[in-house]
Amino acid sequence: MKYYLDFEKPLQEIELRIEDLRRLSSGKEPSANSEIKKLERKARDMRQEIFSSLTPWQSTLVARHPERPYTLDYINMMAQDFIELHGDRRFADDPSIVGGFASIGPHSVLVVGHQKGRGVKERIGRNFGQPHPEGYRKALRLMKLAERFGKPVITLIDTPGAYPGLGAEERGQAEAIAANLMETSSLRTPVISVIIGEGGSGGAIAIGIADKLMMLEHSVYSVISPEGCAAILWKRDGAEIGPGEYAQAADSLKMTAQDLLSAKIIDEIIPEPLGGAHREPESAARALQDALLKSIEELSAKTPSKLVEDRYRRLRKIGGFIVPRKEP
Amino acid sequence: MAWFKKDKRSSKKVKIPEGLWVKCEGCKEIVYRKEIERNLRVCPKCNYHFRINAWERISLLADEGSFEEADADITSADPLRFKDSVPYKDRLRSNEEKCGLKEAAIAGTASIGGYRASLLIMDFSFMGGSMGSAVGEKIFRAAERAMEQKIPFITVSSSGGARMQEGIFSLMQMARVSAAIGRLKNNHAIPYISILADPTFGGVTASFAMLGDVIIAEPRSLIGFAGPRVIEQTIKQQLPDNFQRAEFLLEHGLIDMVVHRKEMKTVLTRLLGHLIVPNEI
Ligand SMILES: [Zn+2]
Numbered sequence A: 001m002k003y004y005l006d007f008e009k010p011l012q013e014i015e016l017r018i019e020d021l022r023r024l025s026s027g028k029e030p031s032a033n034s035e036i037k038k039l040e041r042k043a044r045d046m047r048q049e050i051f052s053s054l055t056p057w058q059s060t061l062v063a064r065h066p067e068r069p070y071t072l073d074y075i076n077m078m079a080q081d082f083i084e085l086h087g088d089r090r091f092a093d094d095p096s097i098v099g100g101f102a103s104i105g106p107h108s109v110l111v112v113g114h115q116k117g118r119g120v121k122e123r124i125g126r127n128f129g130q131p132h133p134e135g136y137r138k139a140l141r142l143m144k145l146a147e148r149f150g151k152p153v154i155t156l157i158d159t160p161g162a163y164p165g166l167g168a169e170e171r172g173q174a175e176a177i178a179a180n181l182m183e184t185s186s187l188r189t190p191v192i193s194v195i196i197g198e199g200g201s202g203g204a205i206a207i208g209i210a211d212k213l214m215m216l217e218h219s220v221y222s223v224i225s226p227e228g229c230a231a232i233l234w235k236r237d238g239a240e241i242g243p244g245e246y247a248q249a250a251d252s253l254k255m256t257a258q259d260l261l262s263a264k265i266i267d268e269i270i271p272e273p274l275g276g277a278h279r280e281p282e283s284a285a286r287a288l289q290d291a292l293l294k295s296i297e298e299l300s301a302k303t304p305s306k307l308v309e310d311r312y313r314r315l316r317k318i319g320g321f322i323v324p325r326k327e328p
Numbered sequence B: 001m002a003w004f005k006k007d008k009r010s011s012k013k014v015k016i017p018e019g020l021w022v023k024c025e026g027c028k029e030i031v032y033r034k035e036i037e038r039n040l041r042v043c044p045k046c047n048y049h050f051r052i053n054a055w056e057r058i059s060l061l062a063d064e065g066s067f068e069e070a071d072a073d074i075t076s077a078d079p080l081r082f083k084d085s086v087p088y089k090d091r092l093r094s095n096e097e098k099c100g101l102k103e104a105a106i107a108g109t110a111s112i113g114g115y116r117a118s119l120l121i122m123d124f125s126f127m128g129g130s131m132g133s134a135v136g137e138k139i140f141r142a143a144e145r146a147m148e149q150k151i152p153f154i155t156v157s158s159s160g161g162a163r164m165q166e167g168i169f170s171l172m173q174m175a176r177v178s179a180a181i182g183r184l185k186n187n188h189a190i191p192y193i194s195i196l197a198d199p200t201f202g203g204v205t206a207s208f209a210m211l212g213d214v215i216i217a218e219p220r221s222l223i224g225f226a227g228p229r230v231i232e233q234t235i236k237q238q239l240p241d242n243f244q245r246a247e248f249l250l251e252h253g254l255i256d257m258v259v260h261r262k263e264m265k266t267v268l269t270r271l272l273g274h275l276i277v278p279n280e281i
Helices: A006-025 A030-052 A056-063 A071-078 A120-125 A133-148 A166-170 A173-185 A201-205 A226-234 A243-253 A257-262 A281-300 A304-317 B008-013 B033-038 B054-061 B088-099 B133-149 B164-187 B228-235 B246-251 B261-275
Strands: A080-084 A097-104 A107-114 A153-159 A191-200 A212-216 A220-222 A268-270 B021-023 B030-032 B068-070 B105-112 B115-122 B153-159 B192-200 B214-217
Touching (some): A056 A191, A056 A220, A056 A243, A071 A281, A107 A133, A133 A173, A173 A304, A191 A281, A212 A281, A226 A243, A243 B164, A257 A268, A304 B164, B030 B033, B054 B115, B054 B261, B133 B153, B214 B246
């Protein structure tokens, strides 16, 4: 059975009726067929309406939708000849980050991305897409490998955040993220990053410094989750907080693709199929592939030094601060 | 008080809390306040290092009268127009009044044991030392100042992490400041020394603070990526006693040294003696 989010409930009702009608009529009854057509049109309109005006909190829920395609799904759909590589050569292989070489169109590239699991067992195995330091160190190792061989790097971002755990701290979670930020800022090969689901804070940006940064239409990217933000702001004196507060926090954080495009943090929004990437994964993957191919070709024209220089300049400009002009 | 009274700017900034006695957070003993102040705000009984503000820190490290502040007027533009119970702008203003600082960090140049250096000192009392756009810009410029003037770069961190009220702009500061440190390391033989004071967490630890060529922490400081309460809630088990303390980080190979406040300047000077390359180009 399909998974519906709360705000999709009216849709669910119509779609269940369509399914019932199909089953009962098995396509032989003209009256049922026309009823189905009518309902399908209605569902489409309703979906259009719901998804054209998602609130930031609703976007967050779509970004976390359990049926949303993950990194390996996109790799399978849009790339050929993927060879997964493992391990950080220091401690372990972290399954919440995957990476390896693949072909996208005519290009041989390195793809690195967060990987969430599907189903209870795999979700736990992938640690819900929350990397340990080993994940970030594997990512960096592979990106350095790509740099040596002049391969473009593609990172797919989809994590609630870096894992807050004992081992992660013991093994230098902060250092692993910091090292990635420092090293990728001067990586001498094109880097293209796409937020495909959840862009959760430091755990996301650790593989997110890019020459071109894009977001899927319903993905989100933020310094803190709406729940975390709401807890800091309102969970005082034992006050209960819930979806109302989360929604308010999500509004304040300006974390949707549209917000980030307006803020000039990202370069492009990749449109998703109506109802979200999980409704038509293949067409979502095609849109992603198109955007990636275009970006690879754009960036391949630049020399490594120019790439590094432009990336630094781009970072230099970001920030909402005021520098008062000196009095003459 | 004697150790920072020399600096006129600092003495007017420091507010002496009421009461002759304080309870030490380290050993929970009641200690005579004057005794703590005479001892660089370190508990004479257990060596607990009380938090000190940025100006006190500067007095502690810089040669007398050598500090020149830079970028003092960089402030936040409130890029999200963030509002919770109080508008962020108002929050900034009340912190400015409370701390006598415009932001959670002070930047400038000073000499340390005779060596000129670019300094960036965070102040935890200003919104938990959080790093938003203004702090990020000050760090970025302080790193570039070090590169331009070919002088060492020294930071003292004390921060809860990225500043929530500036959302994605705060997150991006992690990338910016790390890129600046990367450039310094790639292109120059200029030392970058990172000092960690209690507490240092989140986006600050996960960017410039853990990128020092040499990383030094004050004794018992809490340092980590995720806060201990978040970790406890996640793993649902009790954390070891010294978890995320400076000594714990030293033991796990994450920092170079744990140095007592009264030794910090001497250690810095000795390090700079080793690391400064004459005629660095
Ligand atoms: Zn004590």
